[in-house]
Amino acid sequence: MSRFLFVVPPLAGHINPAAAVAAELAARGHRVAWAAVPGTVRDIAVGGAEVYPCAAPARVHRPSALRGAAALRFLWEDFLLPLAAAMTPGTRKAVDEFRPDVLVADQQALAGALAAERFGVRWATSATTPAEVGGSTATLPKVEAWVRSLLTGLRERFGDPGATHDPRFSPELVLAYTVAELVDTSAPNVRFVGPALHTRRAAPQFPWEWLDRNRATVLVSLGTVNTDTGSRFLAECTAAVRNRAHRMQAVVIDPAGMLAGAADATVLTLLRVPQLDLLPRMSAVICHAGHNTVTESLWHGVPLVVAPIRDDQPFVAARITAAGAAVRVRFGRADRVRLGAALDTVLDGPDHQAAARRLRDRLRAAGGTGAAAGHLEALAARP
Incomplete structure (x- = not known):
């Protein structure tokens, strides 16, 4: 039996695939725990799974007109970076107390990857969108350089400053919930598993x-x-x-x-x-x-x-x-x-x-x- 810690952002589209995989691991006899914002996973976590609460940044309203570069800047500066900072204490506590064999970090829950590298825990990436399987900004050098500078700053605060890999992509395993036909990448550590579907609790009634x-x-x-x-x-x-x-x-x-x-x-x-x-x-x-x-x-x-x-x-x-x-x-x-x-x-x-x-x-x-x-x-x- 192994221990798996899932670190996810407070976004249903990112939690649901992880929940399906976590349920499968639990059914196979493994122990599963979560590091997440309270209330976001309790309804879908496998019965008995431990949930380590993480803080969330203050809710920021994204203007509906944002598109392109402005939307990307908002995503990083107003959501991903504050989320990583807010989730880091809870994620570190989860690593320290649960002691996972593998940490599974969603690509937008950067606190997971940074905590794993800081404490020497083996980790995998949960890539819920094909846009980030191969790095959607890789063909935009200036944008990619800007993103990497943000990641370097995060790593210096919360990760291992000596690490060199991109924390959006585990060097050992990236789980991509799609197929190769829908992605443009040849990274050797990517495993295309298709959608991870999960029977969601409290499904609404339908006529x-x-x-x-x-x-x-x-x-x-x-x-x-x-x-x-x-x-x-x-x-x-x-x-x-x-x-x-x-x-x-x-x-x-x-x-x-x-x-x-x-x-x-x-x-x-x-x-x-x-x-x-x-x-x-x-x-x-x-x-x-x-x-x-x-x-x-x-x-x-x-x-x-x-x-x-x-x-x-x-x-x-x-x-x-x-x-x-x-x-x-x-x-x-x-x-x-x-x-x-x-x-x-x-x-x-x-x-x-x-x-x-x-x-x-x-x-x-x-x-x-x-x-x-x-x-x-x-x-x-x-x-």
Whole structure:
């Protein structure tokens, strides 16, 4: 039996894959613990798993208009760096008390990697987005130099100043929850395991009788962090579907309740849905190209219409579009006409559906949670 400590940021999209792998390791008889912001993992942590509380920085509102370099600067200076500083004391305490054989650090929970190198603990990277598997800024020398200067400063404060590797990438194991076709990297320590799907507790109820088997059903989602930017986009999506009501209906995830009262026989708006249960019944997905939504959709062979907003989303959108499984639209310019045309393309033509099924087969063959757990066991067993 080995001990595995998972260090994760307070972001559901980063916690869920780790939770799936942690549950698999626990089922195999290993001990699992978490270093995380209180409340973010207790609902999904395996029963009995120890949770070492970490602090979180003061909540900072990200302006919805931020894009490109400004969004990247905000991500690092206003979120990742303060998060690393806030989580370091709790993470160090977890390492000291739990004494893990392997620490599994999410790429955005830099406190995990820095604590591991400072105390000589073997560690692996949990890479929840393909944009960072090979280093999305590697082709932008000035941006990469700026990021590395920030990492050097973090390392001098919290890590091992003598270390030379990039703390975003473990030198021994990087778990990538995708497949090689959707990433541009040849790093030897990357293991492509496909999506790590997890049965989420307290799944919301859904009116299954509402689904019309005689019409195509579209799932519309912008994730949980884009509620301040999505009202116009969601409204245009519903209008595009209503214009095709004779052959199409839509389930719209609307966590902020911006489309309250919009439900009828063609459009159903809900604050939350059991997404993993719904996807096998979907004909297409419209989303912001968030990696978890994309891979979960492709896991079921569902083609997509993607409208990336910021961060890693343009990279994800570019890769799945190049693979033939999606049509890309511009988030800021997407209206009911453009969205409707994109839906017609992915639903009526065979190419996008065939590409989605091809990627489904590749993702499932990668092994998912079982493969990820096996790689971590092998790492723990190394002399």
